[in-house]
Amino acid sequence: MAGVKSRLTQDEVKQLQHLLGSRQFSLLYKASVHGYNASIFHAKCDTQGPTVAIGYNGSGYIFGGFTSQSYVSSGAYINDEKAFLFRLKGKEGVLSPLKIPVKTAAGAIYDYSANGPNFGGGALNLLNQNAAAAATSSNDNYTYNVADLHGNDLGLIECEVYRVEDISSFLESPWRKITWTTEEREKIMEEIRSYKPYLNSVPQIRILVLGPIGAGKSSFFNSVNSVFRGYVTSQATAGSDNTSVTTQYRTYPVKDGRDGKPLPIVFCDTMGIEEKLGTGLEIDEVSNIIKGHVPDRYQFNPAATLRPDSPGYVKTPSLKDEIHCVAIVIDGCKIEILSEKLEEKLKQLRRKVNQFGIPQLVLLTKVDEICPSLEEDIQCVYKSKAVEKQMRITAEKLGIPLAQIVPVKNYCSELDLSCDVDILLLSAVRQLIRLAESYLDNFPFEKPKKEL
DSSP states (O other): TTOOOOOOOHHHHHHHHHHOOOEEEEEEEEEEHHOOOOOHHHHHBTTOSSSEEEEETTTTTEEEEEEOOOOOOOOOEEOOOOOEEEEOOOOGGGGGEEEEESOOOOSEEETTTTSSEEEEETEEETGGGSSSBEEEESSSSSOOHHHHHTTTTOOEEEEEEEEETTTOOOOSSSSSSOOOSSSHHHHHHHHHEEEEEEETTOOSSEEEEEEEETSSSSHHHHHHHHHTTSSOOOSSSOOSSOOOOEEEEEEEEESSSTTSSSEEEEEEEEOOOOOOOTTTTTHHHHHHHHTOOOOOTTOOOOSSSOOOOOOTSSOOHHHHHHEEEEOOOOOOOTTGOOOOHHHHHHHHHHHHHHHHTEEEEEEEEEEHHGGGGGGGGGGTTTTTTEEEHHHHHHHHTTTOOGGGGEEEEEEEEOOHHHHHHHHHHHHHHHHHHHHHHHHHHHHHOOOOOOOO
């Protein structure tokens, strides 16, 4: 986690590795930075695989718990035979490791969204009542002397949660090849700049960007736009909310520099997809967008789709007004916990797009949250076992070939561009262009008009 430092010393990390085996740790959550709040903890730590939660008190004790399973806010207990409580340091910070194995595996983890790291339903509850405090009690799930864990000092001066990764959590070689150089970045940019659709009637390809709320649709356009502007910018409205931040249909050309000429691509942004009926982008509205009937700045109304007699309805769109490729943006951290309703809605969306023969590319966002180690080196994205796993899960859930899924990292908190992040974004845009070109191959070639 860039800019947020671990409280653990090198000696404490070694002691933790001794308890857990040869592992490495990636900081996911730090209460003093992110807040002593269960909801924030789950937002940062759900679906992250094995984790270790650590509490620090004013008496010098360092204690916590390990689970080999993912938190998913299931509202139930998680069975984990490998879970345990531990103490790294005792009174006055003296190293004195202690390991307390789970006694009843079926009650190892109390996985409720209103609770922070909760082992055994109260055996150890960090972030108790969303405060800088722990709560402990010996029970049937973990039996121990509570004073041994924390010296009866339940106040916390810090709480951290780390993802626990095998040292071999990266493949020896990437399963997709990418050249990570500034020359490659410039090469792809030039390919995009010089691309020209072979149909004279289509000066720019139109890419429809779809996806659930909060997945990073608008942020993807902003990130691509930033690459060509030469600095991080935010033209499209982006953010996180319980409902879609985007409420209008917007078409965004991309310029080559602030005063440069438009590139041969136009991104078409929409409302986010939501699981409830009557909210977010409705599937029926997608047909109107694909066929070019929806005008720029059209205000979506989930309760009523655009009709031929609606104001602004484009009655006779041409091929240049239609959609030529669809980018489906998916939050890679949430693909495993998509609700059944939202998953089905995404499948309906795919079926609808398939009816028109429009090619699709899935953009798996937030790869640096799937694998926090990528924050330090995004070049390892195709070596990361965690990213590969999420891509395969996405392929299975959406019924789309793995070849049509690419990982990306949007610019969210950064102030400066990164060559490696740019290359991932540009590679995705290049693939979208290639897919759009394959769609345009279905239309007859137009001979250039002779000049008079």
